[in-house]
Amino acid sequence: MDDRVIHNPVIPGFHPDPSAIRVGSRYLIATSTFEWFPGVALHSSTDLRTWQAIGGALDRPEQLDLRGVPDSGGIWAPTLSYHDGLYWLVFTVVRTMTGAYKDLDNHLVTATDPAGPWSDPVYLNSSGFDPSLFHASDGRRYLVNVNWDHRADRFSFGGVLLQEYDHDRRGLVGEPEVIFASDELMEGSHLFERDGWFYLILAEGGTGFNHGIRLARSRELHGPYETDPQPLLTSRDDPRLPIQKAGHGQLITTPDGEHYIVHLGSRPVAGATEPRSPLGRETFLQRVRWDADGWLRLADGGHHPYVEVPGVEAPQEPAVPEEPFRGPEWVSLRGPVAADLDSRPGWLRLRGGESLDSRFQQSMLARRLTSLHCTAEVTVEADPRHFTEMAGLVVYYNTTGYHYLAVTHHEALGRVVGVISKSPAGIVEHRWHPADPGPLRLRAEFDQLRLVLSAGDGHRWEADLDALSDEIGPPLRFTGTMIGVCVQDLARRRFTADFTHFEFRAE
Incomplete structure (x- = not known):
């Protein structure tokens, strides 16, 4: 070549x-x-x-x-x-x-x-x-x-x-x-x-x-x-x-x-x-x-x-490996995020912010999706004690288009994991499943517009990227799909969650 x-x-x-x-x-x-x-x-x-x-x-x-x-x-x-x-x-x-x-x-x-x-x-x-x-x-x-x-x-x-x-x-x-x-x-x-x-x-x-x-x-x-x-x-x-x-x-x-x-x-x-x-x-x-x-x-x-x-003859700049949560690829919404990166490589603690529909103070770190044939994974450690506390892996376009694989609290089931999907047509909460205490591996698999979200070894949800694109919904949609982590505390802003071992693999 x-x-x-x-x-x-x-x-x-x-x-x-x-x-x-x-x-x-x-x-x-x-x-x-x-x-x-x-x-x-x-x-x-x-x-x-x-x-x-x-x-x-x-x-x-x-x-x-x-x-x-x-x-x-x-x-x-x-x-x-x-x-x-x-x-x-x-x-x-x-x-x-x-x-x-x-x-x-x-x-x-x-x-x-x-x-x-x-x-x-x-x-x-x-x-x-x-x-x-x-x-x-x-x-x-x-x-x-x-x-x-x-x-x-x-x-x-x-x-x-x-x-x-x-x-x-x-x-x-x-x-x-x-x-x-x-x-x-x-x-x-x-x-x-x-x-x-x-x-x-x-x-x-x-x-x-x-x-x-x-x-x-x-x-x-x-x-x-x-x-x-x-x-x-x-x-x-x-x-x-x-x-x-x-x-x-x-x-x-x-x-x-x-x-x-x-x-x-x-x-x-x-x-x-x-x-x-x-x-x-x-x-x-x-x-x-x-x-x-x-x-x-x-x-x-x-x-x-x-x-x-056709290109030109020139020396190539050495590649700089992406560092999860820290490199220049990682961005936040509308301002800096309340994050603690500590000294451990690949470790992140986020303090809960406003909802994914907020245009003011979300607590999210994300990177751009660069391929429609890729996989993203992260481990979350979170112990929500109220339904207003959530943390997880998010596939995000804007406040009217996202799929959120979240860990939260259910009064009858305790800690649960499920998916919240938003499109210009409205919001849907998919089935919530009990989740044992401790670290939980979250995964998003992309194949063209098809998206499969999974948690641990046994929970799986299917979605699509149709609503996460420039052409759907109101005019003047100019951004692109992002993959990242986020935390919400809709009541007190005290809840935190830890994220480790983020991996992004694109074909």
Whole structure:
């Protein structure tokens, strides 16, 4: 096998809206995290094929407070850049997303090392999401973002806004102006210069199955911009493609002058009635080239995403083994979690928090599901004394979609184990079984949309991932299925549970 071939997705599991840069021989990708903390997932690579998680940029409570944000609100579409010896990261925090309105703030943080620490956020504006910072060749900096129009008689996409940013004053200066407008929804705009042209690379057509990437260009920064007559990348015209929803991209160039587009996409599987994407939107790479007319095109032709892409000669970063509960893959909901990791490897104690339906203070640590052919196991030690105390293994999409293999207390049966399932249609409690005292091994087995949950040697429940995907329930579901551990104490917040020997095995 050619070790230079890039196999897509390069970052599997819920990692949407990728922004990529190269600094020297190192590539970095930032992706959206929505309601998960730390905010903005960062990955590093030296060869474009293998990517290592290096943590979240927004990892301090004073940088990011997501309490109360809706499911799929929070951190949208971060954009990385590097200039003047600094890493720059702009991002949106969305707090309202239903109806016509988008209540949000755009911020900037900087760092001398992408592994951190990152600065406290600088507020930019609140006019629309998907911000991107452009460092012009004349030394000035500009912010571009969606101009959101909530008015009933207007198209919600009010164009792409441009406004100058002054870093000495830590704020935007002058007045914003619309430099690009379209009858099609165009998000995720990134501005760059090449050969006397200013280019906008645009996420076209929403983030679902109609998604795509299109370019526009102008000889003047302020426009007018002409639109490429054909898309650079989309899978909207062929539902048979293994990669769907392809869009939202950014251009990166290797030291040897090769060009690649990093973009999001999904790998749906057949559901009972329509395709489902429980892994969410993932990160992919495509090789591109400039054509004679000055437009970007896929290097191997067409506009459909490729599963395998020619790579580059480069040394590979050494793999870093995942450390259960401690590594950068592990995240919590809307803020840091009350966890005691002690000094024992692979050991975790969680204090009970609010219910799995809470948008404020859940007590959960989870990692992304990266394959639909995998197994996760953990041992729980918990002694609940009331029905309000629960602990266990959770397969979680959001507050309206989860399967919870839980240990709790029953007045007649004592300690019991069972499954609580939630979907947009409602909540179901499956049969509860008595569970002997002591450590209890919990297990989740995934086979496409089929899920088998088991406890100990004798209890087994079947479920499915249909409700744990982007395509079911209300619109604007943007995350992906997670697997993790959680604890609830709905009465006193004193109950704790211990977890050990977490294992995740993916085919």
